[in-house]
Amino acid sequence: MDKISLDKETILNATEEVIRRFGPDKANITDVAKSLKVSHAAIYRYYNGKTALWNAVTERWLTHLHAPSNDILKEDSPADIKLCNLLKNFAEAKRLSAINDPEMFANYIKLACNSMEVIEKVKKDGMNRIEKIIVQGITEGIFFAESSHQAAKSVYLATSVFIHPNSFEDPDRKQNIESVVNLLLRGLKNPNK
Known part of the structure; x- marks a missing residue:
């Protein structure tokens, strides 16, 4: 896989894109990892699972919304x-x-x-x-x-x-x-x- 500079903001951006593309029910961490061209294990270094990642992306979205x-x-x-x-x-x-x-x-x-x-x-x-x-x-x-x-x-x-x-x-x-x-x-x- 290509090396990419990975941080929480990059992961959150990619997660929003994945949710918009597949919808919240079908999107998953593997989709996020694929969009970033990293392993799903790389995502787990920043978020300890789908719930934590989805919570973070929703919290950020709500912050922007308000x-x-x-x-x-x-x-x-x-x-x-x-x-x-x-x-x-x-x-x-x-x-x-x-x-x-x-x-x-x-x-x-x-x-x-x-x-x-x-x-x-x-x-x-x-x-x-x-x-x-x-x-x-x-x-x-x-x-x-x-x-x-x-x-x-x-x-x-x-x-x-x-x-x-x-x-x-x-x-x-x-x-x-x-x-x-x-x-x-x-x-x-x-x-x-």
């Missing part, structure tokens, strides 16, 4: 506008990925059914982003919450229905997102403002 939310956190805007933008971004990111990158989305769904480790990390990250904005809103006097953590968890849970594939084809989806986000923002508003 990268725009980092920009939202940096926006110079009031917390209520920022939270509205973030929640809409969360809802649309998964729907658009299901349309634009169906194989990787299918891999994410499969992982969500089989391994909660990556999914729990993503949920925690989403709640942390929401909490940062809620804390900003409390500081600005826009929001009131006895516990920013509990408020963030409640907001996440209330909007998580929109990241589920069953909601993607709902003809009232955009209206429903708007209604839920507006309700949540009204619930967080400081009653003294």
Whole structure:
């Protein structure tokens, strides 16, 4: 086999390509190794099996998927506008990925059914982003919450229905997102403002 400079990033890139080519059910480590022109044992030096590799590729994919939310956190805007933008971004990111990158989305769904480790990390990250904005809103006097953590968890849970594939084809989806986000923002508003 040809010598290739192998690292985790190269393996993850190849794994995404293989998943997109064969789908998450048929793709395997041997396919990844063949695409890199290395032995499958070379892959095991970096990842101790298919589950670890698929978890890593899904985690990286989700990180890229949610990268725009980092920009939202940096926006110079009031917390209520920022939270509205973030929640809409969360809802649309998964729907658009299901349309634009169906194989990787299918891999994410499969992982969500089989391994909660990556999914729990993503949920925690989403709640942390929401909490940062809620804390900003409390500081600005826009929001009131006895516990920013509990408020963030409640907001996440209330909007998580929109990241589920069953909601993607709902003809009232955009209206429903708007209604839920507006309700949540009204619930967080400081009653003294």
